[in-house]
Amino acid sequence: MSGIIKVLREIFGSDVLSREDIVEYYAYDAQPIKGEIPLAIVFPRKAEQIRSYLVYASKHKIPTYIRGGGTALSGGPIPLVENAVVVSMYRMNRILDIKLKDMQVRTEPGITIDELNIYLGRYGLLFPIDPGSSAAATIGGAIANNAGGVKAVKYGCMKDGWILSLEVVLPNGEIIETGTNTFKAAAGYNLTGLFIGSEGTLGVITKATLKVVAKPKYRVAVRAYFGDEREAAEFVVKLLRMGLDPTAIEFLDRDTLEAVKRYSGLDYKGNAMILVEFTSSIREDVERRLNLLVEILKEEGAIDITWSKTDEEYQKIWMARKAAAPSLGNLKPKYLILDPTVPISKIPELVDICRKIANKYGLIIATFGHAGDGNLHPNVLYDPLDEEEFERALKAAKEISLETIKLGGTVSGEHGVGLEKIETFKKEAGREKLDLMWKIKRLFDPNGILNPGKLFPREYWEEIWGDRLSI
Amino acid sequence: MSGIIKVLREIFGSDVLSREDIVEYYAYDAQPIKGEIPLAIVFPRKAEQIRSYLVYASKHKIPTYIRGGGTALSGGPIPLVENAVVVSMYRMNRILDIKLKDMQVRTEPGITIDELNIYLGRYGLLFPIDPGSSAAATIGGAIANNAGGVKAVKYGCMKDGWILSLEVVLPNGEIIETGTNTFKAAAGYNLTGLFIGSEGTLGVITKATLKVVAKPKYRVAVRAYFGDEREAAEFVVKLLRMGLDPTAIEFLDRDTLEAVKRYSGLDYKGNAMILVEFTSSIREDVERRLNLLVEILKEEGAIDITWSKTDEEYQKIWMARKAAAPSLGNLKPKYLILDPTVPISKIPELVDICRKIANKYGLIIATFGHAGDGNLHPNVLYDPLDEEEFERALKAAKEISLETIKLGGTVSGEHGVGLEKIETFKKEAGREKLDLMWKIKRLFDPNGILNPGKLFPREYWEEIWGDRLSI
Numbered sequence: 001m002s003g004i005i006k007v008l009r010e011i012f013g014s015d016v017l018s019r020e021d022i023v024e025y026y027a028y029d030a031q032p033i034k035g036e037i038p039l040a041i042v043f044p045r046k047a048e049q050i051r052s053y054l055v056y057a058s059k060h061k062i063p064t065y066i067r068g069g070g071t072a073l074s075g076g077p078i079p080l081v082e083n084a085v086v087v088s089m090y091r092m093n094r095i096l097d098i099k100l101k102d103m104q105v106r107t108e109p110g111i112t113i114d115e116l117n118i119y120l121g122r123y124g125l126l127f128p129i130d131p132g133s134s135a136a137a138t139i140g141g142a143i144a145n146n147a148g149g150v151k152a153v154k155y156g157c158m159k160d161g162w163i164l165s166l167e168v169v170l171p172n173g174e175i176i177e178t179g180t181n182t183f184k185a186a187a188g189y190n191l192t193g194l195f196i197g198s199e200g201t202l203g204v205i206t207k208a209t210l211k212v213v214a215k216p217k218y219r220v221a222v223r224a225y226f227g228d229e230r231e232a233a234e235f236v237v238k239l240l241r242m243g244l245d246p247t248a249i250e251f252l253d254r255d256t257l258e259a260v261k262r263y264s265g266l267d268y269k270g271n272a273m274i275l276v277e278f279t280s281s282i283r284e285d286v287e288r289r290l291n292l293l294v295e296i297l298k299e300e301g302a303i304d305i306t307w308s309k310t311d312e313e314y315q316k317i318w319m320a321r322k323a324a325a326p327s328l329g330n331l332k333p334k335y336l337i338l339d340p341t342v343p344i345s346k347i348p349e350l351v352d353i354c355r356k357i358a359n360k361y362g363l364i365i366a367t368f369g370h371a372g373d374g375n376l377h378p379n380v381l382y383d384p385l386d387e388e389e390f391e392r393a394l395k396a397a398k399e400i401s402l403e404t405i406k407l408g409g410t411v412s413g414e415h416g417v418g419l420e421k422i423e424t425f426k427k428e429a430g431r432e433k434l435d436l437m438w439k440i441k442r443l444f445d446p447n448g449i450l451n452p453g454k455l456f457p458r459e460y461w462e463e464i465w466g467d468r469l470s471i
Numbered sequence: 472m473s474g475i476i477k478v479l480r481e482i483f484g485s486d487v488l489s490r491e492d493i494v495e496y497y498a499y500d501a502q503p504i505k506g507e508i509p510l511a512i513v514f515p516r517k518a519e520q521i522r523s524y525l526v527y528a529s530k531h532k533i534p535t536y537i538r539g540g541g542t543a544l545s546g547g548p549i550p551l552v553e554n555a556v557v558v559s560m561y562r563m564n565r566i567l568d569i570k571l572k573d574m575q576v577r578t579e580p581g582i583t584i585d586e587l588n589i590y591l592g593r594y595g596l597l598f599p600i601d602p603g604s605s606a607a608a609t610i611g612g613a614i615a616n617n618a619g620g621v622k623a624v625k626y627g628c629m630k631d632g633w634i635l636s637l638e639v640v641l642p643n644g645e646i647i648e649t650g651t652n653t654f655k656a657a658a659g660y661n662l663t664g665l666f667i668g669s670e671g672t673l674g675v676i677t678k679a680t681l682k683v684v685a686k687p688k689y690r691v692a693v694r695a696y697f698g699d700e701r702e703a704a705e706f707v708v709k710l711l712r713m714g715l716d717p718t719a720i721e722f723l724d725r726d727t728l729e730a731v732k733r734y735s736g737l738d739y740k741g742n743a744m745i746l747v748e749f750t751s752s753i754r755e756d757v758e759r760r761l762n763l764l765v766e767i768l769k770e771e772g773a774i775d776i777t778w779s780k781t782d783e784e785y786q787k788i789w790m791a792r793k794a795a796a797p798s799l800g801n802l803k804p805k806y807l808i809l810d811p812t813v814p815i816s817k818i819p820e821l822v823d824i825c826r827k828i829a830n831k832y833g834l835i836i837a838t839f840g841h842a843g844d845g846n847l848h849p850n851v852l853y854d855p856l857d858e859e860e861f862e863r864a865l866k867a868a869k870e871i872s873l874e875t876i877k878l879g880g881t882v883s884g885e886h887g888v889g890l891e892k893i894e895t896f897k898k899e900a901g902r903e904k905l906d907l908m909w910k911i912k913r914l915f916d917p918n919g920i921l922n923p924g925k926l927f928p929r930e931y932w933e934e935i936w937g938d939r940l941s942i
Contacts (some may be wrong), residue, residue, distance in 0.1 A: 243684070282763075
C-alpha cells in the first residue's frame with residue numbers, strides 16, 4: 001500500500017493527499033450515501049501524469065475514481081472499493097484558448113461552469129448548459145454526466161452539439177483527441193458522444209472544446225401560479241407547442257413553495273408555480289413573447305402573473321426556483337433528489353404519481369424542476385435519525401423511478417445512474433443493452449479500474465472485483 | 472450461390488431481386504464511382520426478417536450493404552465485395568406513431584425526409600434537419616450519415632438531439648432499443664449517438680423516434696452579392712457573432728453563380744452570393760432581423776441586396792442555391808462533390824484554398840454550401856471522357872481534404888467517409904483513433920459483414936475479407 005503512495009508521489013509530486021482525516025471528504029458527493037474512504041487523492045496538473053498513473057493502475061488493478069466538483073447527486077464519484085485512488089481534476093482548471101471568431105473555447109476539465117461563463121461574458125459569449133450546481137460543478141463532471149439544467153428547453157444538454165472535441169486519456173495510456181473543432185462532423189464514429197454521459201467509466205477527460213453562443217442581451221422571467229398542480233403541468237405541454245422558443249420552463253409544486261416560503265419569506269398563491277424565461281439579442285423579441293405568454297396564462301386560468309422589468313425583479317423571480325433545493329431543509333433535514341424524465345405529455349401524470357407515492361408512504365415529496373424538458377426533481381424528504389423513515393424514503397424513490405419507466409421515461413435525465421439508480425436503470429435498459437454497454441466498457445477499460453461499482457449492476461463488476469466491492 | 476438466393480426467398484418471400492440487369496443500379500450511389508454488382512437485393516418489411524437475415528449472413532460471412540435513398544455522395548452504400556447482398560430499406564417507409572403532445576414522431580427508416588415533413592406539416596410540425604437531397608434521402612440514411620443540410624445553423628445535425636431513440640438489429644440478431652423517448656437522458660452510454668453517423672457499419676436501423684419542432688409560420692430569405700469571395704466569407708463570420716439566430720447562411724462562389732445563370736437564366740452581380748434565412752412563429756421576429764441584416768450588409772459593402780416579400784419571391788431567392796448542384800453540368804459533365812468543414816473563421820481561407828487548387832490543376836472548382844456551419848461543398852468539375860482530367864480532379868479533391876485537415880477541419884461535415892474519403896480520413900483520425908473505432912466495429916459486428924470496404928482503410932478490412940475486396 002505504501003508502495004502505491006510512493007509511485008503516486010513519483011508521478012504527482014506533492015499533489016498527493018493520503019492522510020485519512022483529510023480524505024474522508026472524498027467518500028461523499030452531494031447525495032447522502034457514503035462510499036469508502038480512499039487510500040489517496042491525486043491532483044494531476046497535466047494529461048501526461050494521468051497517462052502514467054493509468055498505465056500503472058491498469059497493470060496493478062487499482063480502483064480509480066475520477067472527481068470533478070463533487071456535486072454529483074447519484075454517487076458517481078464516490079469510491080466503492082477499499083484502497084481506491086481518487087483522481088481530482090480540481091487543479092486542471094485553466095482556460096486554454098478562446099477563439100472568438102470560431103465561437104469556441106478550449107478548457108481543462110476542472111474549471112467550474114460559472115467561472116467559465118464569467119470569463120466568456122467579457123467577450124459577450126455564453127456557454128449555455130447551466131446545471132443548478134454551476135457554481136461548483138466542473139465542465140468535466142458536467143460532460144461525464146451529460147448535464148442539462150434550466151436552459152435545456154432552448155439549448156439541450158451537453159451531448160446536443162456543445163462539445164466539439166475532447167482530449168481523453170484511456171486506461172491503456174493512450175491519449176486520444178475525439179471529433180474535430182467544427183460544428184458539423186460526419187467522419188467516423190461519434191466518440192465524443194460516447195464519452196459524454198459515460199460517468200467516468202471509459203477514460204479521463206483532460207481537455208474539452210466547447211461551442212459557445214452570443215450571450216443574449218435581453219431577458220425576462222415570468223412567474224405565474226395555478227390553483228392545481230396538474231393544470232400547471234398541462235400548461236407546460238400547451239406552451240411547448242406554440243413555438244415561442246422559451247429558454248426555460250420550470251415548475252414548483254406546493255410543498256416546494258411552502259419550503260421556499262419558510263426559508264426565504266417569499267409568499268405564494270395557489271398550489272403550483274410556473275416560471276418561464278425568454279432571452280434574445282433583440283429587445284423586442286422578449287417583449288413580444290412576454291405579451292403572448294401573459295395572454296395565454298390568463299386564458300389558462302393562471303393567477304398572480306408577474307414578470308421582471310428590472311434585473312432586480314428578474315433575480316427575485318428566479319429566487320423561488322433557486323432557493324428550492326436549499327430550502328427543503330426547512331421541512332425535513334435530508335432528502336433524496338431524483339431526476340425522472342418523461343415524454344413531455346406525461347408530466348402531469350408524473351406529478352400525480354409523485355403525489356400519490358408521497359401519500360402512500362406517508363412522506364413529503366417536494367417536486368420541482370425542468371418541466372419544459374419532461375425532467376422533474378421529486379425530492380423525497382426524510383429525517384436521517386429516523387431509520388424507518390429513511391427506509392420508506394428509499395422505497396418511495398425506487399417506486400417513482402419504476403413508475404417513470406412505465407410512462408416511457410428514463411430514471412435519469414441529467415444526474416446519471418451512478419450508484420443510486422443502478423437497480424432501476426437495470427430494469428430500464430434490460431439485459432441485452434446492459435451487456436452491450438458492458439462490452440464497450442471492457443473494450444475501453446479491460447481491467448475495469450475506472451469507477452468500479454457504478455452504472456452497471458454488481459454482477460457485472462464481480463467479474464473483476466469479486467468481494468472487494470462494498471455494495 | 473443459388474443456395475443464398477433460396478435462403479433469401481425463405482426470409483423475404485418475393486421481396487428479393489437477383490437478375491443482373493435489374494441490380495446494376497445498386498452498384499452506384501449519387502457519386503461517380505461504381506461498386507460491384509450485388510448478388511441480390513432484398514426489401515425487408517419488418518425487423519424480424521432483418522434479424523433472420525443477419526444471423527444467416529454473420530454465420531456465412533455474406534458481405535452486406537444497407538441502402539436508403541441511394542443519395543449518398545461518398546460511396547457509402549455501394550458494394551465493394553463480389554456476391555454481396557444489398558438490404559434496401561425502401562419498403563420500410565411507414566410513419567408508425569405521431570405524438571403531438573410529446574413533439575415526437577416514430578418512423579421506419581425508409582421514409583423520405585420530404586414525405587415526413589409533408590405529413591408533419593398538417594399538424595404544424597417540422598423535422599428540421601434538411602439535406603439538399605431531402606426529396607429522396609431517407610431518414611435512416613440521414614441518421615447513418617449524420618446529415619446536416621441548410622438549416623443546421625439553427626438546428627444542428629442529426630446527432631444534435633433530434634434522434635431520441637432507435638430500434639437497431641445487430642449482426643448477431645439481437646434487436647435493441649437505444650435511448651428513451653425523452654428530450655433529456657443521462658442513463659447509460661449514448662448508443663443512439665454511436666449509431667448516428669456510423670454509416671451502416673454497426674447495425675441496421677429499423678425504427679427511429681425523432682424530436683420535432685413547431686413549424687415556423689414566418690420566413691424571409693435575403694440575398695446579397697459581394698464583389699469579392701473572401702469578403703463574402705468574412706461577412707459570414709461577422710454575422711454569426713451577432714446573435715440574430717439565422718436559420719440558414721449559404722454561400723455561392725462565382726463559378727457556381729455562372730453555372731446557375733446558364734442553367735436557369737438567373738443573373739447575378741459581383742463574385743459571390745450570400746443567402747440568409749430567418750424563420751419564426753412570430754412575424755415581427757423575421758422583420759426585425761431582416762432590417763438589422765440589411766443594415767449590416769450595406770455597411771459591409773454588399774451589393775444588390777434583396778429579400779422575399781411573398782412566397783414566390785422566397786422560392787425565387789432559394790432557387791439560385793437549389794439549382795447550384797444540378798446546374799454544374801452546364802460547365803462540365805461530371806463533378807466530385809466534397810464536404811470539407813472548418814472552424815467558421817477559416818471559411819475565407821478555405822474559399823481561397825479551393826480557388827488556388829483550381830488554378831494549380833487547371834480545373835473549375837465551383838464552391839457553394841453551408842457557410843454558417845463552416846461546411847462548404849467544393850465541386851471539382853471534370854469530363855469523364857477525359858481520363859487525364861479525371862485524374863487531376865481526384866488529385867485536386869484529395870488536396871482540398873488535406874488542406875482542410877491543416878485548417879483544423881474535417882474531411883466530411885455531412886456526407887460521411889464512405890469509400891471516397893477513406894485515405895484522407897485515415898490521415899485526419901490517425902492510427903490510435905482508427906484502431907479504437909475498428910475495435911468498436913468488431914464488437915458490434917465480429918464477422919465484419921456490414922458495409923465491408925468502407926470507413927476504414929483496406930488494411931483493416933483485409934483481416935476479414937482478404938483479396939475479395941475490390942478496392
